[in-house]
Amino acid sequence: MPRSVPTPPADAIVAESLVKRFGALTAVDGISFTVRTGSTTGLLGGNGAGKTTTLSMLLGIVLPTSGRVHVLGTDMVKHRYDVLQRMNFSSPYVDLPRRLSVAENLTVYGWLYGVSDLKRRIRVLAEDLHLTAFLDRPTGDLSAGQRTRVALAKALLNDPDVLLLDEPTASLDPDTADWVRGYIETFRSRVNATILIASHNMAEVERLCDDVVMLRDGQIVDRGPPQDLIGRYGRQSLEEVFLDVARNRRVAASAAGS
Amino acid sequence: MHGRDVFSFRRVGAFLLRHLYVLKRSWPRLLELAYWPFVQMILWGFITTFLVQNSNWVAQASGVLISAVLLWDVLFRANLGVSVTFLEEMWARNLGQLFVSPLRAYELVAALWLMSCIRTVISVLPAAFLAVPLFGVSVFALGPVLATLFANLLLFGCSVGLAIAALVLRFGLGAESLAWVAVFALAPLSGIYYPIDVLPQWLMPIALALPSAHVFEGMRAVLFEDAARWDLAGLAFALNLVYGLASTLFFLRMVRVARMRGLLLQQGE
Numbered sequence: 001m002p003r004s005v006p007t008p009p010a011d012a013i014v015a016e017s018l019v020k021r022f023g024a025l026t027a028v029d030g031i032s033f034t035v036r037t038g039s040t041t042g043l044l045g046g047n048g049a050g051k052t053t054t055l056s057m058l059l060g061i062v063l064p065t066s067g068r069v070h071v072l073g074t075d076m077v078k079h080r081y082d083v084l085q086r087m088n089f090s091s092p093y094v095d096l097p098r099r100l101s102v103a104e105n106l107t108v109y110g111w112l113y114g115v116s117d118l119k120r121r122i123r124v125l126a127e128d129l130h131l132t133a134f135l136d137r138p139t140g141d142l143s144a145g146q147r148t149r150v151a152l153a154k155a156l157l158n159d160p161d162v163l164l165l166d167e168p169t170a171s172l173d174p175d176t177a178d179w180v181r182g183y184i185e186t187f188r189s190r191v192n193a194t195i196l197i198a199s200h201n202m203a204e205v206e207r208l209c210d211d212v213v214m215l216r217d218g219q220i221v222d223r224g225p226p227q228d229l230i231g232r233y234g235r236q237s238l239e240e241v242f243l244d245v246a247r248n249r250r251v252a253a254s255a256a257g258s
Numbered sequence: 259m260h261g262r263d264v265f266s267f268r269r270v271g272a273f274l275l276r277h278l279y280v281l282k283r284s285w286p287r288l289l290e291l292a293y294w295p296f297v298q299m300i301l302w303g304f305i306t307t308f309l310v311q312n313s314n315w316v317a318q319a320s321g322v323l324i325s326a327v328l329l330w331d332v333l334f335r336a337n338l339g340v341s342v343t344f345l346e347e348m349w350a351r352n353l354g355q356l357f358v359s360p361l362r363a364y365e366l367v368a369a370l371w372l373m374s375c376i377r378t379v380i381s382v383l384p385a386a387f388l389a390v391p392l393f394g395v396s397v398f399a400l401g402p403v404l405a406t407l408f409a410n411l412l413l414f415g416c417s418v419g420l421a422i423a424a425l426v427l428r429f430g431l432g433a434e435s436l437a438w439v440a441v442f443a444l445a446p447l448s449g450i451y452y453p454i455d456v457l458p459q460w461l462m463p464i465a466l467a468l469p470s471a472h473v474f475e476g477m478r479a480v481l482f483e484d485a486a487r488w489d490l491a492g493l494a495f496a497l498n499l500v501y502g503l504a505s506t507l508f509f510l511r512m513v514r515v516a517r518m519r520g521l522l523l524q525q526g527e
Contacts, residue, residue, distance in 0.1 A: 022520060053520065059358045061522045063514075084360045094354035094523060097276065104279045111272030112359045138283075154355075 009073045012037040012162050012194035013058060018067035020053050020218075027053040029218035030067070035211070040188055040195040042205035042226075044238075045215030046246045051198040052093075054215070055164050058196070059089055071162055083162075085113055090155035091166035092148060098140025102131060102150050105139055106157060113158040125153045128183065144171040152180065156187060163187075165197045169204055181207055202239035212238070214245050221245055265368075269361045273369035274376075277343055281380075291377060295331040295385040302327045303393040319481035321395040326450045328386050328397050329477060332408055333448075333470055334441055335381040336415025337422070339374025341437035344423035348431060354523040363513045367506050370423070371416045378412055400480050406491035407473050410498055414469045415441070417501040424505070424512035427521065449474045469494035469501065 013035035020028040028050040035041045043051045056062035057069055060080035069076040074083040096105045103122060110118040126132045129149045134142055139150055148171060155163060168184065169177035181204055188195055199205055205212060206226045214222045214229075222229065222245060226238050233241045243249075263269075281287055306323045309316040316322060347353045356366065390396045398404060422436045447454075447461065448470035457465055465471045476490040516522050 020520075027520075052523070056520060056523055061354065061357050061517055062520045063517045081360060081362055084358065087358075089355075089358045091354070091523075093351075095351040096355060097280070097350045097352050099283060099350075100276065100279050104276075108272050108276040108279070109355075109359065111275060112269055112356075112361055114266075114268060114360070 008037045008161065010037060011035060012072055013041075013196060014068070014070040015054070015058070016068040018054070018057060018069065019065045020050075020057060020062060021065045027218050028057070028064075031215070031218070031220045032067075033213050033220060033223065035194055035196055037194050038188070038192040039210045040184075040197065040208050042209035042212045043196060043198040043215065044200075044202075044205060044212055044242060044245075046200075048217075049215040050218040051215060052091075052166060053218075055089075055091075055166055055196070055198055058164060059087070060084070085158065086161040087164065088113070088155040088158055088160035088162075089164045089166075090151045090168060092144075092151070092170045093166065096139050096147075096151060096154060099138055101136050102126075102139055102142070102153075103135040105150065106153060109154050110157050115157050121157060122153075125156060129153050145173060145176050148172055149176075149180070152183075159191050159193075161191075161193055163193050163195045165195065165199075167199055167201075168197060169199075169201060177201075177204070184208060202237065202242055206238045214242070216245055216248070265362075265365060266360075269359075269365050270369045270372065273356075273361065273366065274373055277346070277373050278376075280346070288380065291335075291381045292384045295328065295335070295382050296388065298327050298331060299324060299385040299389050300392070303389065303395070306393065306395070319478075321397070321399065322478065322481050323451065324389050324393060324395045325397050325400065325477055325481065326474060328382060328389070329407055329411055329473065330445070330448075330450045331382050331385070332378055332411040333415040333418075333444075335378040336374050336412045337419040337441045338415075338437060339377035340370045340416050340419025341422040341426070343370055343373045343377070344419075345426065345431075345434055345437060348426065348434075357513075357522045363510050364506070367420065367509055370420065374416050374419060375412060378415070400477065401486065403476065403480055403486045403488070403491065406488075406495070407477055410469050410473050410491065410494040413498040413502060414473075414494075417498065417505040418444070420505040420509050424509040427509075427516050428512045430521075444468060444470060447471065453478065467497065469497040472497070 011034040016032050018028050018031050043054060045051050053062060057064050058071060058076065060076040063077060072083045072086060106122045107118065110121065115121050126135055129152060131149055131153060134146060139147060142150065152168065169180050172180060184195065185208060187193060197205065197208060209226060212223060212226055212229060213220055229241050230238060233244055235241050302323045306316060306320060310320050347356060386397050400407065418441050422440055425436060426433045447465040448468055449465065454465045454471050454475065472490040472494040476487045479485045479487040
């Protein structure tokens with residue numbers, strides 16, 4: 001599919017002072033960050049840190065209480081339909097219809113996203129993601145790992161400029177997860193896509209992400225390239241950094257590191 | 259660029275395709291659609307056979323009860339056509355995928371209405387045809403006015419179904435039973451089997467505000483007086499425009515509320 005915009009903005013995603021409150025609960029508390037076009041950024045945080053709410057606001061399916069979200073230069077609160085065709089999304093918590101076959105699901109979403117030469121595109125994706133043998137099987141009959149690959153195929157159908165992935169390798173065995181990460185890397189380099197990944201898997205984030213935004217209680221507590229964060233906290237791995245952040249040990253860790 | 263299309267028939271077609279795939283794959287679903295209207299027709303066919311011999315009113319127009327039950331099923335099935343199609347997205351936890359796709363909320367409304375037309379025709383047509391050989395009653399004998407009766411009931415059923423879908427979106431699957439029961443609140447006021455003159459005076463304004471009441475009056479005018487009451491059809495259509503617009507605005511409002519409350523990714527059992 002030809003790229004829609006020849007000169008994309010420097011920052012594909014811009015979030016400014018984003019706040020989301022659900023009644024008394026503040027899920028996202030004034031976060032600001034940018035994601036450079038063509039980069040992969042990880043959104044890290046424990047359960048309830050605000051990752052999914054942030055992704056949802058970037059997609060425009062949750063309205064912020066205050067603040068601004070721009071994707072590909074478009075205000076996602078007011079004009080999200082201008083860019084939704086250039087975005088896509090995958091999450092293990094949002095299903096595709098299980099009664100439809102894999103090919104039927106991909107056909108329906110191909111129509112929704114206006115994918116040209118759809119049969120060929122489905123065939124190529126099925127080959128790439130090792131789904132050819134399952135194309136005619138009901139999606140609900142597949143294993144969790146196979147369904148994750150189908151969801152990824154749906155997310156890549158339109159060669160999105162901006163791809164949001166919520167735990168893209170959840171429920172995959174290590175071998176398949178490693179393979180999927182490789183495929184995401186290949187996809188990004190092929191189309192210069194901007195990818196934002198919410199994940200609990202630190203090895204995945206270290207491998208895929210140029211930049212990491214760390215969330216706790218709806219606030220950004222740190223950000224930077226994975227190796228910078230590891231060095232700054234004086235740790236050996238991003239997982240140790242994550243634990244420091246999750247347990248609010250940053251000061252101690254920083255002091256120890258210095 | 260397609261994403262900036264104000265309205266896309268391709269996206270509406272994608273939603274229809276998704277549900278036609280489900281129907282194509284499941285013959286029990288197809289059978290279920292036609293089953294209840296058929297059973298209703300049989301039941302009222304026998305009641306008609308009995309009443310023709312014992313009631314002057316029914317004897318004047320033997321097809322009145324079967325016609326009424328078939329037309330009521332148009333309203334009921336059109337309501338289910340919208341609400342159950344929407345519920346299927348919630349049961350499948352697919353709503354989030356739809357709302358992050360370029361499908362606009364009002365395209366979803368259009369697709370739900372079109373899907374409801376398809377489901378209603380599949381539901382009611384077999385029973386309507388079988389009534390001819392089984393009981394000698396042809397609803398098609400209503401003539402050209404039948405098209406207006408059918409269309410008005412279809413539109414009203416879709417409006418009711420869309421309002422229910424909006425409530426389910428707002429309050430979750432706990433409200434799903436509304437899809438099957440809410441429409442029956444309209445039955446006594448619609449004068450399906452009796453003229454609305456029999457209603458208490460204080461209920462008359464409510465009945466007259468329902469398109470269905472004018473449709474069934476129109477049906478009886480054809481069957482008893484051989485008169486095509488286009489005025490009633492026009493009145494029902496005008497009311498349907500109001501209900502259609504109101505239900506669409508209500509649905510769009512509930513989509514916005516769902517976006518404010520973060521409900522779109524949380525739907526499901």
